[in-house]
Amino acid sequence: MSAKIIAIVGPKGGIGKSTVSSNLAIALAEMDKRVIAVDLDLGGANLHILLGVKQNKLTLDDFILKKVDSLNEILIDTGIRNIRLISGGANIPDIANMPFQQKMKIINHLLKLDSDIVILDLAAGSSFNVIDFLLIANQQLIITSPESPSLIKVYGFIKSTVFRMLNFHFKNIDSQEGIELLTRAKDTDNNPNLKTVNGLFKELSMTNEEAVISAKEVLAKFKPNIVINMVHKADEAKAGNVISAMLKQYLDVTSSVVTTIPADEMVRRALFKNKPMMTIYPGSPFSLAIKKLAELCI
Numbered sequence: 001m002s003a004k005i006i007a008i009v010g011p012k013g014g015i016g017k018s019t020v021s022s023n024l025a026i027a028l029a030e031m032d033k034r035v036i037a038v039d040l041d042l043g044g045a046n047l048h049i050l051l052g053v054k055q056n057k058l059t060l061d062d063f064i065l066k067k068v069d070s071l072n073e074i075l076i077d078t079g080i081r082n083i084r085l086i087s088g089g090a091n092i093p094d095i096a097n098m099p100f101q102q103k104m105k106i107i108n109h110l111l112k113l114d115s116d117i118v119i120l121d122l123a124a125g126s127s128f129n130v131i132d133f134l135l136i137a138n139q140q141l142i143i144t145s146p147e148s149p150s151l152i153k154v155y156g157f158i159k160s161t162v163f164r165m166l167n168f169h170f171k172n173i174d175s176q177e178g179i180e181l182l183t184r185a186k187d188t189d190n191n192p193n194l195k196t197v198n199g200l201f202k203e204l205s206m207t208n209e210e211a212v213i214s215a216k217e218v219l220a221k222f223k224p225n226i227v228i229n230m231v232h233k234a235d236e237a238k239a240g241n242v243i244s245a246m247l248k249q250y251l252d253v254t255s256s257v258v259t260t261i262p263a264d265e266m267v268r269r270a271l272f273k274n275k276p277m278m279t280i281y282p283g284s285p286f287s288l289a290i291k292k293l294a295e296l297c298i
């Protein structure tokens with residue numbers, strides 16, 4: 001049986017993607033799931049440190065440089081029961097901008113990994129490389145902080161993802177009208193009727209009703225989960241509802257706020273000790289929130 005792939009993304013750096021990835025891996029492992037954590041923050045790899053792995057000899061660099069033939073050969077035992085790691089490379093300049101073929105090769109190998117769960121810790125931003133890894137996942141966790149600038153970035157990130165999905169789809173079904181509408185929709189000042197995905201569908205339905213039906217089916221499968229991290233006060237969690245409403249209204253994307261994770265000073269302390277939060281402070285507010293998140297991921 002193939003693994004469930006969970007992608008951890010977030011348009012901003014330093015928002016907690018790797019912290020959530022590593023601790024979620026531990027929470028799932030404690031629930032007797034076999035987990036492979038994959039550091040895909042190419043160029044900024046640090047997941048191994050968060051999992052307490054010091055030895056980082058075998059990395060994705062070795063796979064990319066064809067020193068090994070399969071990802072199985074670079075799987076590292078983390079010493080934590082049920083968790084193996086694919087460590088991100090750090091030595092190939094410009095690797096975050098790898099060519100399409102290289103990315104497809106990694107994707108094909110990721111899809112073949114033997115595990116219950118594969119966690120992808122992705123880079124910040126909304127480059128095609130990030131989005132394409134995101135699109136192979138069965139579940140997408142979008143990590144954000146509750147402040148407006150971060151939420152706006154989430155909206156922009158999901159919009160880029162939706163446009164990429166629709167672009168792939170229209171190319172697949174050979175709908176030139178669809179592709180042209182997507183290009184025009186980038187300029188909403190001159191095309192205000194294309195400001196929402198539903199507006200775009202309305203326009204497309206005049207020439208190609210079938211393309212609209214199939215595109216809606218594709219979009220319906222994309223249900224990202226928003227995780228609000230570093231919450232200081234309970235009412236900050238409400239920020240997620242605002243972004244969910246925007247995603248529905250403008251992009252026809254149904255998202256839900258899966259959970260909120262409190263800002264917890266012990267996270268920093270664990271980092272200094274080079275130990276994952278879940279292992280040294282399992283009862284802390286952060287760890288309890290991660291356990292709740294893990295339950296929503298199985």
Ligand SMILES: Nc1ncnc2c1ncn2[C@@H]1O[C@H](COP(=O)(O)OP(=O)(O)O)[C@@H](O)[C@H]1O
Binds near residue numbers: 261267268
């Ligand atoms: N819930 C939290 N409470 C306190 N500090 C946090 C929390 N989540 C993340 N951090 C801290 O924020 C910083 C960035 O986290 P990191 O996971 O590396 O972000 P990213 O992978 O998104 O770049 C780290 O110093 C981490 O310890």
Ligand SMILES: [Mg+2]
Binds near residue numbers: 018019046
């Ligand atoms: Mg990171």
